[in-house]
Amino acid sequence: MRYLLIIALFILANSKAYCQSEKYWQQQANYSIDVSLNDADHTLDAFEKIEYFNNSPDTLRFIWFHLWPNAYKNDRTAFSEQLLRNGRTDFYFSDDSSKGYINRLAFKVDGTNAVTEPHGNDIDIIKVVLSQALAPGKSVTITTPFHVKLPYNFSRGGHVGNDYQITQWYPKPAVYDSKGWHEMPYLDQGEFYSEFGNFDVKITVPEKYIIAATGQLQTAQELEKLKHFTEVSLQQTAAVKPAKKTISRRSSTASKPLPVKVTAPVKIIISTKTLHYTQHNVHDFAWFASKEFSVQYDTVLLQDKVVDVFTYSTPSHKTKWKESITYAKDALRFYSNRIGAYPYSTASVVSGSDNMVSSGMEYPTITIITTQSSGKNLDAVIAHELGHNWFYGALASNERDHAWMDEGMNSFYEKKYLLTKYGTPNKDKKFIEKRIPDDIELMLAKSFDKIEKGQSIDTISDVFTSYNYGLYVYTKGSLWMKELEKKLGPKLFEQSMKNYFLQWQNKHPYPLDFKQSIETTSGKKIDSLYQLLYNTPVLVKSNAIKKKIDLIPFFSLKNTDSINHISIAPIIGYNFYDKLMVGGLIHNYQLPLNRFQFLAAPMYATGSKAFNIFGRASYNTYKKGSWLEVSASIAKYTMDNFKPANAEQINQFVTRVVPSIKYTIYAKDLRSKEKYTFQFRSFLLREEGLQFKTIATPTGSVDVVSKQPEDNYINQLKITWSDDRVLYPYDLNLTVDQGKSFVRAGVTGNYFFNYQNNKGGVQARFFAGKFFYLQTRTIINAFQNERYHLNLTGPNGNEDYTYSGYYLGRNEFEGFRSQQIMQRDGFFKVRTDLYSNKVGKTDDWLVAMNFSGDIPNSINPLNILPFKIPVKIFADIGTYAEAWNENAASGKFLYAAGLQLSLFNDLINIYAPILSSKVFRDYNKRVLGENSFLKTISFTIDVQKIKPTLLNKNIPL
DSSP states (O other), X not given: OHHHHHHHHHHHHHHHHHSOOSSOOOOEEEEEEEEEEETTTTEEEEEEEEEEEXXXXXXXXXXXXEOGGGGGSSTTSHHHHHHHHTTOOTTTTOOGGGOOEEEOOOOEETTEEOEEEEOSSOTTXXXXXXXXXXXXXXXXXXXXXXXXXXXXXXXXXXEETTEEEEOSOSOEEOEEETTEEEOOOOOSSSOOOXXXXXXXXXXXXXXXXXXXXXXXXXXXXXXXXXXXXXXXXHHHHXXXXXXXXXXXXXXXXXXXXXXOOOOBTTEEEEEEEEEEEEEEEESOOOEEEESSOEEEEEEEEETTEEEEEEEEEOGXXXXXXXXXXXXXXXXXXXXXXXXXXXXXXXXXXXXXXTTOSSSEEEETTEEEEOOOOOHHHHHHHHHHHHHTTTBTTTBOOOTTTOGGGTHHHHHHHHHHHHHHHHOSOOSOOOTTGGGSOSOXXXXXXXXXXXXXXXXXXXXXXXXXXXXXXXXXXXXXXXXHHHHHHHHHOHHHHHHHHHHHHHHHTTBOOOHHHHHHHHHHHHOOOOHHHHHGGGSSSOSOOGGGSOOEEEEEESOOOTTTTTEEEEEEEEEEEEETTTEEEEEEEEEOOOSSOOSEEEEEEEEEETTTTEEEEEEEEEEEEEETTEEEEEEEEEEEEEEEEEOOTTSOOEEEEEEEEEEEEEEEEEOSSTTOOEEEEEEEEEEEEEEEEEEEEEEEETTEEEEEEEEEEEEEEEEEEEEEEEEOOSSSOEEEEEEEEEOSSEEEEEEEEEEEEEEETTTEEEEEEEEEEEEEESSOOOHHHHHHTGGGSEESBOOOGGGOTTOOSOOSSTTOOSSGGGGBOOSOTTOBSOOOTTSSSOTTEESSEEEEEEEEEEOOTTTOGGGGSSSOOOEEEEEEEEEEGGGGSTTOSSOSSEEEEEEEEEETTTTEEEEEEEEEOHHHXXXXXXXXXXXXXXXXXXXXXXXXXXOOOTTGGGSOO
């Protein structure tokens, strides 16, 4: 009986966590704020009064407050850390002038100075201690002045130049509900949860600014000016020109500019104006200011009330936004008819600056849009953001923990709006559009499900990966709503949603509140469907249907749940010996990825007049946290040629067969880019060499050259630990190669030191290697294994003994093709290939370090150019066993440094040595001759840079 009681208590406690009892309650916070904008230093000065009503059954002794402008104060906030985790460094490397904060706070509770305590983890949360306990049913008045330094708009709020997006800007009490306090730091990924209340806000700005804000504008003259806005009136408003001396300000509520009064030769008065806004029963207040807004105004009749509709566009968006007022009205009608009456009497849509990050963000009665699209795409974004007035505005769920209750539901109605208005997509599509599904996001979500990288729909916002947040909250959340509609039927579904809106309007529903509301109205249980919110993969099982095989041209990503596409396409290739190669590609690559994947590319080489082949097949096992791939590849092509005297050219082929097994272990936290890779593969090689013979004939002797095939193998074990995070990414690799008579082992470490945004920094590389003979070293076996020795300089094509790199001319020893190297071993960018024994080549041990760095913007003289030249500085230093012998030909430590030109996202890198050790300088002078600078240049081509990682780096192709 005791254990049954414990289980019962656990169930009751668990139910309370997700569902609220019939005795529902919520707190209320009424705001009165006076704020002024200083556009010279991008600051706000304000005073706030809050009437806080304790409607809970609990006595409160403190109130948590959000001070979200402090999220921008330094690079140690939860906001900054999340941006880094999601791949953004712009805020981390921003200067102090671009950051923001809130200060000059002096909280009083009922007129008495209040004690405040910092939050243990986050500087954008503070505890206000109440001087007297706040009993249930009582209220308290809290006041404070505050000063805000507005950041550059890295997220949702701040400024871009003198365009202002004032969001999450005032001290705000955290929500206290049946689950307790919900104090939370500001995040870019993950939205908000706030208390309802009434707002009375007075905004003072310089006269030239046009304001868009939450609620109804009470300043009659300003409201009339907005409703009758013209280009002429804007020009007249901008007629007052500031002087170049010290400025003083004064406030005015007049609609016309105050006259400029010069009180002294060094002082003038700049007119300001104060706009008064009010709005009842909302949980946030945002406002936007610009001197360049163009305003459109109209009204829309929604059921039993007329709603004022405004759109504010910037000059760059003005043409694209010519239909914006129509889009807004259409969206308001649609949502009102499908869900319930629009909760407010005004709706505004604001065009944000072009370089803002997000495409749109909603606030009660107002939204900001930054998409560069027009037409249907702009219509979709406006509809989506206005739809948040229902989901988020009136149905104020805890978006930080249950984002799908806003974004997923709203996306469902947005798609329904577009389908109702525009119908099914046009069948007359372009080449690419015919081959991709209409819902690309859903295809990607299924793809993540297939490789066990998906997350459940009802996951806390910050726990999602940056890609999954959109794919699962929006896309799969919308799909879940579609499944609910299918289960209930369209009419019953619509009735259930309308009742849910009526029941929970202006409240804080949780997931089980929604479930109970739907089940009560519909009379149907949705338990099995509801469990899909917490499971992954959800909704779609790609393997549930036996697929048919379809042969198609090029590729297709459509209908891959039921079809295995076998795609055929033309393909071309090139190398110096085969020249142009043309052929066909047949493959079964599609999304979601098949477990068995293959491609084959037979090609005819116009130079060697031979048929080449490239192919690969693999079988993949996808599990949560790991990936096992068993594969084999084949390649046959020309790797060298020789033209004997009085004979036809001989083309030498290489055939390469590589069986492989690779096992990748991912971090348990899907947000992490850390992984471990274990790979074993064998390179089975047949290389065609040349055999020279002299044959006696009746008339003398004849030199005969023939091909001599040689079979060889390399077994390779490769273990890698890597973290491709955006800040200070690294990898550490151990590679052991074993051939017939040798073993070579090398440890390579790479670490990137960021020091500026946009990937600027220094790439540091370390290599240490050791060569072993499997029998006693002799001059003969040392000569036979020479191509496998450790190399201080970047290996040339002949030294790429596994044929893993792409070379324009693999075995060339003159001309620019001979100057190609690969990143391996010591990776010096200076070469001594024409020596009989290259400098730095060893069959013992070798250690080297390589550095490649961007020139900081602050000292880069090339920044004055109107275009960017991707020039870097490189430096190499290393040593090897023979350098430590007595009477060594070179010094113990060798070095080289110069300039590096990186092209096509580091696909091609060109290196020009400028400084180097004496042994390299002597080589250049003696062997290459005078004016040999161009011959000293080397370059790399890294085809791995163009590997199609379709699902970012979650799919290690």
